[in-house]
Amino acid sequence: MPHLIAPSVLAADFANLQQDIEMINNSEADWFHIDVMDGMFVPNISFGIPVIKAIKKHAKKPMDVHLMIVEPDRYITDFKNAGANILTVHYETCTHLHRTIQAIKIEDMKAGVVLNPHTPIAVLEDIITDLDVVLLMSVNPGFGGQSFIENTYKKVIQLRNLIDKSGSKALIEIDGGVNAINCPKLVAAGADILVAGSFIFKSDNPSETIKVLKNC
Secondary structure, three states: OOOEEEEEHHHOOHHHHHHHHHHHHHOOOOOEEEEEEEOOOOOOEOOOHHHHHHHHHHOOOOEEEEEEOOOHHHHHHHHHHHOOOEEEEEHHHOOOHHHHHHHHHHOOOEEEEEEOOOOOHHHHOOOHHHOOEEEEEOOOOOOOOOOOOOOHHHHHHHHHHHHHHHOOOOEEEEEOOOOOOOHHHHHHHOOOEEEEOHHHHOOOOHHHHHHHHHOO
Protein backbone atom coordinates (compact mmCIF):
# COMPACT_ATOMS: atom_id res chain seq x y z
CA MET A 1 0.00 0.00 0.00
CA PRO A 2 1.37 3.46 -0.86
CA HIS A 3 1.92 5.58 2.23
CA LEU A 4 -0.73 8.11 3.20
CA ILE A 5 -0.29 11.84 3.86
CA ALA A 6 -2.34 13.56 6.58
CA PRO A 7 -1.82 17.35 6.68
CA SER A 8 -2.12 18.71 10.22
CA VAL A 9 -4.83 21.35 10.32
CA LEU A 10 -3.23 22.83 13.45
CA ALA A 11 -0.70 24.53 11.13
CA ALA A 12 -3.35 25.92 8.76
CA ASP A 13 -4.34 29.58 8.47
CA PHE A 14 -7.28 29.90 10.86
CA ALA A 15 -8.34 33.19 9.28
CA ASN A 16 -8.77 31.30 5.99
CA LEU A 17 -9.53 27.82 7.25
CA GLN A 18 -12.04 26.90 4.56
CA GLN A 19 -9.50 27.83 1.89
CA ASP A 20 -6.94 25.45 3.42
CA ILE A 21 -9.55 22.70 3.76
CA GLU A 22 -10.35 23.03 0.06
CA MET A 23 -6.63 22.88 -0.71
CA ILE A 24 -6.39 19.56 1.13
CA ASN A 25 -9.53 18.29 -0.61
CA ASN A 26 -8.02 19.06 -4.02
CA SER A 27 -4.51 17.80 -3.20
CA GLU A 28 -2.98 14.30 -3.12
CA ALA A 29 -3.46 14.19 0.67
CA ASP A 30 -5.38 11.22 2.05
CA TRP A 31 -6.62 12.30 5.49
CA PHE A 32 -7.17 15.45 7.54
CA HIS A 33 -5.15 15.26 10.79
CA ILE A 34 -6.76 17.21 13.62
CA ASP A 35 -4.97 17.74 16.95
CA VAL A 36 -7.14 18.30 20.03
CA MET A 37 -5.26 19.68 23.06
CA ASP A 38 -6.71 20.45 26.48
CA GLY A 39 -3.93 22.45 28.13
CA MET A 40 -3.55 19.73 30.77
CA PHE A 41 -1.97 16.69 29.12
CA VAL A 42 0.04 19.02 26.88
CA PRO A 43 0.97 22.67 27.56
CA ASN A 44 -1.18 24.09 24.78
CA ILE A 45 -4.86 24.45 23.88
CA SER A 46 -6.17 23.89 20.35
CA PHE A 47 -9.63 23.72 18.86
CA GLY A 48 -12.54 21.67 20.14
CA ILE A 49 -15.68 20.03 18.86
CA PRO A 50 -17.36 23.10 17.25
CA VAL A 51 -14.35 23.69 14.99
CA ILE A 52 -14.17 19.99 14.08
CA LYS A 53 -17.87 20.10 13.11
CA ALA A 54 -17.14 23.14 10.93
CA ILE A 55 -14.24 21.35 9.21
CA LYS A 56 -16.41 18.28 8.66
CA LYS A 57 -18.91 20.32 6.63
CA HIS A 58 -16.26 20.93 3.97
CA ALA A 59 -13.84 18.00 4.32
CA LYS A 60 -14.10 15.37 1.59
CA LYS A 61 -11.51 13.02 3.09
CA PRO A 62 -11.39 11.03 6.36
CA MET A 63 -10.83 12.99 9.56
CA ASP A 64 -8.02 11.61 11.73
CA VAL A 65 -8.56 13.10 15.20
CA HIS A 66 -5.64 12.92 17.65
CA LEU A 67 -6.71 13.45 21.26
CA MET A 68 -4.01 15.01 23.44
CA ILE A 69 -6.36 15.22 26.39
CA VAL A 70 -6.89 13.65 29.80
CA GLU A 71 -9.91 11.35 30.28
CA PRO A 72 -10.56 10.86 26.55
CA ASP A 73 -13.27 8.27 27.32
CA ARG A 74 -15.63 11.09 28.32
CA TYR A 75 -15.69 12.52 24.80
CA ILE A 76 -15.57 9.51 22.44
CA THR A 77 -19.22 9.80 21.37
CA ASP A 78 -18.89 13.59 21.01
CA PHE A 79 -15.99 13.24 18.57
CA LYS A 80 -17.88 10.61 16.60
CA ASN A 81 -20.82 13.00 16.32
CA ALA A 82 -18.47 15.81 15.29
CA GLY A 83 -17.28 13.76 12.32
CA ALA A 84 -14.17 11.83 13.36
CA ASN A 85 -13.43 8.74 11.26
CA ILE A 86 -10.24 7.76 13.07
CA LEU A 87 -9.74 8.49 16.78
CA THR A 88 -6.36 8.11 18.47
CA VAL A 89 -5.72 8.37 22.22
CA HIS A 90 -2.47 8.59 24.13
CA TYR A 91 -1.26 5.50 25.96
CA GLU A 92 -0.05 7.86 28.69
CA THR A 93 -3.62 9.10 29.46
CA CYS A 94 -5.54 5.81 29.45
CA THR A 95 -5.74 3.80 32.67
CA HIS A 96 -7.93 1.16 31.00
CA LEU A 97 -6.61 1.25 27.44
CA HIS A 98 -8.39 -1.86 26.15
CA ARG A 99 -11.75 -0.51 27.33
CA THR A 100 -11.07 2.84 25.65
CA ILE A 101 -10.17 1.17 22.33
CA GLN A 102 -13.33 -0.95 22.43
CA ALA A 103 -15.44 2.14 23.17
CA ILE A 104 -14.02 3.85 20.06
CA LYS A 105 -14.78 0.80 17.92
CA ILE A 106 -18.34 0.57 19.26
CA GLU A 107 -18.83 4.07 17.82
CA ASP A 108 -17.75 2.70 14.42
CA MET A 109 -14.49 4.65 14.25
CA LYS A 110 -11.01 3.28 13.58
CA ALA A 111 -9.14 3.15 16.88
CA GLY A 112 -5.53 4.08 17.50
CA VAL A 113 -3.00 4.55 20.28
CA VAL A 114 -0.39 7.30 20.41
CA LEU A 115 3.03 6.90 22.04
CA ASN A 116 5.11 9.83 23.24
CA PRO A 117 8.80 9.81 22.26
CA HIS A 118 9.90 8.32 25.60
CA THR A 119 7.26 5.54 25.70
CA PRO A 120 8.60 2.15 24.55
CA ILE A 121 6.94 0.04 21.84
CA ALA A 122 6.74 -2.92 24.24
CA VAL A 123 3.75 -1.41 26.07
CA LEU A 124 1.60 -2.30 23.04
CA GLU A 125 2.33 -6.04 23.03
CA ASP A 126 -0.96 -7.01 24.70
CA ILE A 127 -3.19 -4.75 22.60
CA ILE A 128 -1.54 -4.49 19.17
CA THR A 129 -4.01 -6.87 17.48
CA ASP A 130 -6.94 -4.65 18.59
CA LEU A 131 -5.54 -1.51 16.98
CA ASP A 132 -6.15 0.02 13.57
CA VAL A 133 -3.45 2.67 13.96
CA VAL A 134 -0.38 3.30 16.12
CA LEU A 135 0.78 6.91 16.03
CA LEU A 136 4.39 7.51 17.05
CA MET A 137 5.16 11.05 18.17
CA SER A 138 8.43 12.13 16.59
CA VAL A 139 8.42 15.35 18.62
CA ASN A 140 7.16 16.07 22.13
CA PRO A 141 3.43 16.77 21.80
CA GLY A 142 1.91 20.19 22.28
CA PHE A 143 3.41 22.54 19.69
CA GLY A 144 4.02 22.51 15.95
CA GLY A 145 7.30 23.33 14.23
CA GLN A 146 9.58 21.20 16.43
CA SER A 147 12.62 19.28 15.24
CA PHE A 148 12.28 15.61 14.37
CA ILE A 149 13.61 13.15 17.00
CA GLU A 150 16.05 10.81 15.25
CA ASN A 151 15.33 7.84 17.54
CA THR A 152 11.95 7.59 15.77
CA TYR A 153 13.42 5.45 12.97
CA LYS A 154 14.39 2.76 15.47
CA LYS A 155 10.92 2.83 17.03
CA VAL A 156 9.27 2.46 13.60
CA ILE A 157 11.37 -0.64 12.91
CA GLN A 158 10.54 -2.08 16.34
CA LEU A 159 6.84 -1.41 15.83
CA ARG A 160 6.86 -2.91 12.33
CA ASN A 161 8.43 -6.06 13.77
CA LEU A 162 5.77 -6.26 16.50
CA ILE A 163 2.94 -5.78 13.98
CA ASP A 164 4.32 -8.38 11.60
CA LYS A 165 5.02 -10.90 14.38
CA SER A 166 1.56 -10.53 15.92
CA GLY A 167 -0.40 -10.54 12.67
CA SER A 168 -1.89 -7.14 13.52
CA LYS A 169 -3.35 -5.01 10.71
CA ALA A 170 -2.37 -1.77 12.48
CA LEU A 171 -0.99 1.07 10.38
CA ILE A 172 2.04 3.05 11.58
CA GLU A 173 1.53 6.81 11.68
CA ILE A 174 4.28 9.39 12.34
CA ASP A 175 3.58 12.88 13.68
CA GLY A 176 6.11 15.65 14.19
CA GLY A 177 8.90 17.24 12.17
CA VAL A 178 8.12 15.28 9.00
CA ASN A 179 9.72 16.76 5.88
CA ALA A 180 11.05 15.80 2.44
CA ILE A 181 14.38 14.64 3.90
CA ASN A 182 13.11 12.19 6.54
CA CYS A 183 10.02 11.12 4.57
CA PRO A 184 11.76 8.40 2.48
CA LYS A 185 13.62 7.10 5.54
CA LEU A 186 10.40 6.78 7.51
CA VAL A 187 8.65 4.96 4.67
CA ALA A 188 11.63 2.63 4.25
CA ALA A 189 11.54 1.85 8.00
CA GLY A 190 7.87 0.85 7.73
CA ALA A 191 5.71 3.95 8.21
CA ASP A 192 2.28 3.92 6.55
CA ILE A 193 0.96 7.42 7.33
CA LEU A 194 2.89 10.68 7.60
CA VAL A 195 1.48 13.73 9.36
CA ALA A 196 2.95 17.08 8.35
CA GLY A 197 1.90 20.55 9.46
CA SER A 198 4.38 23.41 9.30
CA PHE A 199 6.31 21.79 6.43
CA ILE A 200 3.17 21.87 4.29
CA PHE A 201 1.41 25.05 5.32
CA LYS A 202 4.50 27.26 5.57
CA SER A 203 5.71 26.23 2.12
CA ASP A 204 5.20 28.43 -0.95
CA ASN A 205 2.98 25.82 -2.57
CA PRO A 206 1.28 23.56 0.01
CA SER A 207 -0.43 21.37 -2.58
CA GLU A 208 2.89 20.73 -4.35
CA THR A 209 4.57 20.00 -0.99
CA ILE A 210 1.90 17.37 -0.27
CA LYS A 211 2.69 15.85 -3.66
CA VAL A 212 6.40 15.72 -2.80
CA LEU A 213 5.65 13.90 0.46
CA LYS A 214 3.21 11.56 -1.26
CA ASN A 215 5.84 10.54 -3.78
CA CYS A 216 8.92 10.46 -1.54
